[in-house]
Amino acid sequence: MGGHPRDVHAGDQGLTMRISVDSDKCTGHALCRAAGPNVYVLDELGFNVTPAGEVPLELADEAVRGALSCPESAITVED
Amino acid sequence: MDGAEGRRPTVEFDVFVQHSMAASDEAWRELREGCPVSWTPHNGGHWTLAGYEDVTTAFRDWETFSSERPDPERCAISIAHSPLPVLLPEESDPPRWHGYRRILAELLSPGAVERLRPRVEHWVGHLIDQFVETGCAELAHDLAVPLPSMVTMEWLGWPREEWLPAASTFHEMAKYVPGSPGYAEAGARFGWLAGRIAEEMADRRRHPRDDAMSRIAAHEVDGELLPPEIAASIVLITLGGGVDTTTALTSAALIHLGRHRGDRQRLLADPSLLDSATEEFLRLYPPARTHARTVAHDTEFAGCALRAGDRVLLSEISANRDTQSFPDADRFVIDRFPNRHVSFGVGIHRCPGSHLARLEFKTMITHVLQRLPDFVLDEGAVVEYPNWSMIGGWAAIPVTFTPGTRG
Numbered sequence: 120m121g122g123h124p125r126d127v128h129a130g131d132q133g134l135t136m137r138i139s140v141d142s143d144k145c146t147g148h149a150l151c152r153a154a155g156p157n158v159y160v161l162d163e164l165g166f167n168v169t170p171a172g173e174v175p176l177e178l179a180d181e182a183v184r185g186a187l188s189c190p191e192s193a194i195t196v197e198d
Numbered sequence: 199m200d201g202a203e204g205r206r207p208t209v210e211f212d213v214f215v216q217h218s219m220a221a222s223d224e225a226w227r228e229l230r231e232g233c234p235v236s237w238t239p240h241n242g243g244h245w246t247l248a249g250y251e252d253v254t255t256a257f258r259d260w261e262t263f264s265s266e267r268p269d270p271e272r273c274a275i276s277i278a279h280s281p282l283p284v285l286l287p288e289e290s291d292p293p294r295w296h297g298y299r300r301i302l303a304e305l306l307s308p309g310a311v312e313r314l315r316p317r318v319e320h321w322v323g324h325l326i327d328q329f330v331e332t333g334c335a336e337l338a339h340d341l342a343v344p345l346p347s348m349v350t351m352e353w354l355g356w357p358r359e360e361w362l363p364a365a366s367t368f369h370e371m372a373k374y375v376p377g378s379p380g381y382a383e384a385g386a387r388f389g390w391l392a393g394r395i396a397e398e399m400a401d402r403r404r405h406p407r408d409d410a411m412s413r414i415a416a417h418e419v420d421g422e423l424l425p426p427e428i429a430a431s432i433v434l435i436t437l438g439g440g441v442d443t444t445t446a447l448t449s450a451a452l453i454h455l456g457r458h459r460g461d462r463q464r465l466l467a468d469p470s471l472l473d474s475a476t477e478e479f480l481r482l483y484p485p486a487r488t489h490a491r492t493v494a495h496d497t498e499f500a501g502c503a504l505r506a507g508d509r510v511l512l513s514e515i516s517a518n519r520d521t522q523s524f525p526d527a528d529r530f531v532i533d534r535f536p537n538r539h540v541s542f543g544v545g546i547h548r549c550p551g552s553h554l555a556r557l558e559f560k561t562m563i564t565h566v567l568q569r570l571p572d573f574v575l576d577e578g579a580v581v582e583y584p585n586w587s588m589i590g591g592w593a594a595i596p597v598t599f600t601p602g603t604r605g
Contacts, residue, residue, distance in 0.1 A: 146548040149308050153473065165308045165553065187536040190544050191258075 135173035144193035155185030204503025211238040213587045222586035226516040235500040244509035250520035258545035263491035278376040286431040297419030302550040311553040333601035342448040350440035355409025365441045372589040443485035446591040450483030456575030481539035487515040570599035
């Protein structure tokens with residue numbers, strides 16, 4: 120399944136979603152954190168340092184909104 | 199046109215004839231729909247990128263679209279022949295960019311900006327207190343112009359008696375068309391400001407204080423202090439970036455809320471809409487409407503042959519109105535999502551002041567809605583800046599409202 124956040128539909132497969140951040144693309148807009156405060160972690164300069172990994176489905180909406188907020192399209196969210 | 203050397207679709211496009219916001223918006227619509235990648239012979243000759251994908255691609259590709267000055271006398275990031283000294287870190291590419299950018303990234307990080315919140319709240323309250331009992335105000339002069347200046351000047355550690363003359367230099371430069379008498383006058387005042395920055399920074403090296411100028415003065419790259427002219431340039435860009443852009447955004451939003459009562463009512467009824475509304479104000483009314491770059495090496499871009507040294511104008515205002523990326527792009531949609539506008543730029547030169555700008559803007563709009571919710575715009579006395587080529591704005595936003603009490 121492709122990595123475009125619009126493709127996300129929670130629930131079919133399991134209990135988690137997978138997020139990953141391309142640190143080469145992140146320039147510190149910090150909008151992911153505003154949209155997903157319980158998902159995304161910023162360093163002291165405002166860069167997204169969220170480790171790649173699984174996010175519980177109850178945070179799926181935050182994860183997807185954070186990814187869609189990124190002006191650099193640096194965040195991928197997948198089932 | 200489609201020769202072996204690539205296309206060079208040429209249009210007669212002069213960004214400096216955009217004397218009103220409406221004229222500017224319309225000129226960009228025509229160019230975007232008619233010829234989104236074009237060459238114009240005006241203003242020294244330059245490429246113009248008007249579509250969202252092309253503008254964002256060019257902003258991110260700093261190795262092709264350089265921000266370094268090809269000519270020391272010519273501003274790299276504006277198409278105008280500008281008297282401005284070099285503005286760092288914006289007028290630089292990696293690797294030297296890293297060390298200059300680092301200090302602004304630290305000083306203006308989300309956490310550092312959050313610590314400024316009480317000062318922003320204080321100054322917004324103070325400014326509104328000055329007029330709230332009278333029932334009338336001129337919201338450019340009384341709020342949108344002074345607030346970003348006060349916050350920026352206090353943060354820098356600038357002497358208070360000089361806040362106004364220093365900040366107004368930038369307002370005048372943004373307001374007037376290059377080549378006009380007003381612009382020349384502002385340019386002359388610039389010499390005074392540059393001298394004062396040098397004095398203040400020399401003082402901070404000898405006597406550091408708890409302020410941003412001291413942090414810049416003490417900043418080291420590879421174990422060495424910045425040369426004085428580079429440290430001064432970083433202070434200068436915080437003034438240039440800090441005092442006029444947030445003013446322009448706030449002015450645009452106040453005009454919009456004055457003209458569109460429905461949007462104002464929705465914000466009054468549901469203040470949680472302010473976050474998405476802020477991004478939508480940014481998208482429709484980008485304070486920095488264009489930026490320039492210089493082609494670093496021969497390349498093909500969108501089927502066109504770009505040559506090393508060619509100048510390129512990137513249009514944030516036009517990218518933000520591209521219907522391929524923003525459905526119903528000309529309409530203000532208060533809860534638009536997603537909204538990946540380019541008003542703070544994208545790529546490495548993303549505005550380092552974006553977090554402070556959002557804080558200042560949201561605080562001003564929140565206080566205006568709370569304290570003069572029924573304000574009425576005196577439409578006949580609204581005055582726009584005469585220059586919308588790079589930074590637009592308003593010289594007068596007169597309003598009346600039910601008088602309130604000092605906070």
